[in-house]
Amino acid sequence: MPELKQRQFLEFEKPIKELYDQVEQLRHMAEKNQKVDYSNAIQQLEQSILEKRKEITQHLTAWQKVQMSRHPDRPYTLSYIKRISKNFVELHGDRHVRDDKAMVGGFAQLGGHTVMFVGQQKGVNTKMRTMRNFGMANPEGYRKALRLMKLAEKFNKPIVTLIDTPGAFPGIEAEERGQGEAIARNIFEMIRLKVPVICVIIGEGASGGALGIGVGDRVLMMENTWYTVISPESCSSILWRSWDMKEKAAEELKLTPEHMLKFGLVDAIIPEPLGGAHWNYDEAAAILKSHLLKVIEEVKAIPAEERVRQRIAKFSKMGFWEEREENEVHG
Amino acid sequence: MQHEEDFDANLAGEEGQSEETRSRWFKRIKKGILTSTAEKKEAPDGLWTKCPNCKYTCTVLELREHLFVCPKCNYHHRIGSQEYFEILFDENRYEEMFANVRSIDFLGFSDLRPYSKRLKEAYAKTGLHDSISVGVGKLSGNDLVVACMDFNFIGGSLGSVMGEKIARAADFCLEHNFPLMIISKSGGARMMESAFSLMQLAKTSGKLAQLADARIPYISLCTDPTYGGTTASFAMLGDVNLAEPSARIGFAGPRVIKETIKKELPLGFQSSEFVMEHGFLAIIVDRKGLKDRLAKLLVLFKN
Ligand SMILES: [Zn+2]
Numbered sequence: 001m002p003e004l005k006q007r008q009f010l011e012f013e014k015p016i017k018e019l020y021d022q023v024e025q026l027r028h029m030a031e032k033n034q035k036v037d038y039s040n041a042i043q044q045l046e047q048s049i050l051e052k053r054k055e056i057t058q059h060l061t062a063w064q065k066v067q068m069s070r071h072p073d074r075p076y077t078l079s080y081i082k083r084i085s086k087n088f089v090e091l092h093g094d095r096h097v098r099d100d101k102a103m104v105g106g107f108a109q110l111g112g113h114t115v116m117f118v119g120q121q122k123g124v125n126t127k128m129r130t131m132r133n134f135g136m137a138n139p140e141g142y143r144k145a146l147r148l149m150k151l152a153e154k155f156n157k158p159i160v161t162l163i164d165t166p167g168a169f170p171g172i173e174a175e176e177r178g179q180g181e182a183i184a185r186n187i188f189e190m191i192r193l194k195v196p197v198i199c200v201i202i203g204e205g206a207s208g209g210a211l212g213i214g215v216g217d218r219v220l221m222m223e224n225t226w227y228t229v230i231s232p233e234s235c236s237s238i239l240w241r242s243w244d245m246k247e248k249a250a251e252e253l254k255l256t257p258e259h260m261l262k263f264g265l266v267d268a269i270i271p272e273p274l275g276g277a278h279w280n281y282d283e284a285a286a287i288l289k290s291h292l293l294k295v296i297e298e299v300k301a302i303p304a305e306e307r308v309r310q311r312i313a314k315f316s317k318m319g320f321w322e323e324r325e326e327n328e329v330h331g
Numbered sequence: 332m333q334h335e336e337d338f339d340a341n342l343a344g345e346e347g348q349s350e351e352t353r354s355r356w357f358k359r360i361k362k363g364i365l366t367s368t369a370e371k372k373e374a375p376d377g378l379w380t381k382c383p384n385c386k387y388t389c390t391v392l393e394l395r396e397h398l399f400v401c402p403k404c405n406y407h408h409r410i411g412s413q414e415y416f417e418i419l420f421d422e423n424r425y426e427e428m429f430a431n432v433r434s435i436d437f438l439g440f441s442d443l444r445p446y447s448k449r450l451k452e453a454y455a456k457t458g459l460h461d462s463i464s465v466g467v468g469k470l471s472g473n474d475l476v477v478a479c480m481d482f483n484f485i486g487g488s489l490g491s492v493m494g495e496k497i498a499r500a501a502d503f504c505l506e507h508n509f510p511l512m513i514i515s516k517s518g519g520a521r522m523m524e525s526a527f528s529l530m531q532l533a534k535t536s537g538k539l540a541q542l543a544d545a546r547i548p549y550i551s552l553c554t555d556p557t558y559g560g561t562t563a564s565f566a567m568l569g570d571v572n573l574a575e576p577s578a579r580i581g582f583a584g585p586r587v588i589k590e591t592i593k594k595e596l597p598l599g600f601q602s603s604e605f606v607m608e609h610g611f612l613a614i615i616v617d618r619k620g621l622k623d624r625l626a627k628l629l630v631l632f633k634n
Binding site: 168169170171172174175176177178179180181183184185187188191192207208211212214215227228229230234235237238239240241245249252253254255260263265311312315316318319320321322323324325 | 339342343431432434437440441491495522523525530536538539541544564567580582583584588591594600601609
């Protein structure tokens with residue numbers, strides 16, 4: 001977690017920064033003038049920081065949720081794995097082309113279970129962001145994920161996927177190596193895996209790149225995330241022919257966890273610490289862990305065949321249509 | 332090589348530049364068919380077509396006899412579901428299924444225009460029920476269910492109705508032990524259905540998994556264009572993946588790739604031939620040879 005001084009603030013988080021600056025000032029004064037007791041004032045300010053954090057995240061717009069999901073200080077997949085599990089052994093490679101650094105995974109101990117973690121990984125600084133390709137996996141990343149999921153199935157271990165991607169990478173090599181086929185294969189195989197599969201959107205849930213590791217018995221979304229078929233920016237550029245309508249696009253797409261839950265497309269929302277996961281990695285991880293343990297128990301209790309049947313049935317129900325005979329609007 | 336085309340406009344329910352001319356051209360074809368021979372003597376403009384690839388000019392009737400493939404340069408004109416059914420099913424006899432499954436604007440989505448309005452326009456323009464039609468009939472005597480997309484209907488976009496129709500087609504195949512064929516022709520997801528559109532990838536894959544377990548053959552034919560959600564699901568999951576020559580097939584559209592990598596794309600990038608060369612297609616088949624090839628496959632699967 002970044003030190004206070006290195007923290008970055010989104011536009012709508014600026015009031016929190018102002019309060020922190022005041023605390024800083026008081027601390028500075030306290031150091032200079034030991035005779036006056038500033039501790040009460042500092043305590044009060046810290047309380048109002050908590051309140052401000054709560055207040056700011058209580059009524060976020062769809063676009064602000066998108067911004068929160070991309071917050072530069074937000075914890076990523078490996079941060080969570082390290083905090084919620086023990087004995088994590090990262091396993092590399094798709095055994096075909098190379099090791100995709102945008103997708104990570106491996107066995108670890110989560111509570112009493114050995115589980116297979118799989119997830120996109122974003123970089124924490126400029127150098128790492130490039131190495132991780134901004135969390136945009138290539139086909140070999142999806143094939144690595146599938147290899148690990150099949151390994152989990154072989155040894156009858158539950159799978160937990162942590163989803164955080166602006167999309168599968170659109171590149172020449174990605175197309176040459178079959179980006180579409182890789183994602184299609186993952187979806188096809190995931191929906192019939194014989195072990196419990198739990199998916200959590202921990203940041204950005206963009207389109208096929210997210211769904212490529214997103215087909216599970218339970219799909220959960222953390223509070224400050226989004227999940228849909230296209231990023232608001234691209235949607236704006238295609239449907240509004242302009243890059244300026246991303247806020248409107250985010251609203252129209254109804255991509256927030258609350259909408260997704262209401263539509264029955266995800267199963268639960270995981271709350272985050274006041275003001276968002278970036279304010280307290282440990283607390284965010286602890287809440288995630290308690291949800292995962294509960295859901296794993298629940299899904300594990302279902303017999304394997306029935307579990308696959310239920311998984312297919314769940315996704316089969318998704319969609320909206322009506323049945324009517326003729327085009328009433330002809331001509 | 333075919334000229335570049337921006338599919339995005341079609342996904343937005345608009346007509347791209349080249350598509351606009353095509354669409355007008357099809358209206359003429361339809362008119363042409365209805366026109367009696369007496370009237371044809373006047374040879375109205377509509378009865379003549381020009382190949383966009385080699386500029387060869389011929390009558391619509393001649394083109395239809397050649398299955399909408401240019402007699403001179405083998406350019407495969409983009410055609411719709413009714414044309415494919417006519418080409419594939421014996422004596423053009425088939426039953427259309429699930430035509431009453433219709434799109435609704437569940438989300439109340441509105442961009443430059445409301446989704447509900449775009450749907451109405453698409454119905455009026457195409458006379459179709461949605462971007463996919465399902466037919467059951469016989470191909471050279473073999474039972475077959477064909478689900479075929481129409482690019483004219485909001486860019487062949489993948490939405491709830493497409494997902495539901497494919498799911499019902501698969502259920503029908505499971506029940507009757509008929510093979511399934513999907514003919515893809517799509518620019519990608521129907522954005523106006525947001526996450527519901529995305530979930531159709533999982534929904535259709537679940538059904539294909541059931542077909543696989545029942546050992547029922549599934550054949551995928553990729554035609555121009557096959558992109559986005561279709562490629563990232565059923566289009567790439569065939570027991571046999573086929574494509575028409577020079578069709579463009581890919582996950583990300585060329586414009587997005589160019590903007591991301593800031594480089595020009597190699598000649599022939601994402602063409603059927605390119606995709607086959609990289610190992611993702613089993614066969615590239617001319618439209619004229621399609622029915623024969625399918626008949627052979629269906630018999631081989633059966634025996
Ligand atoms: Zn020609």
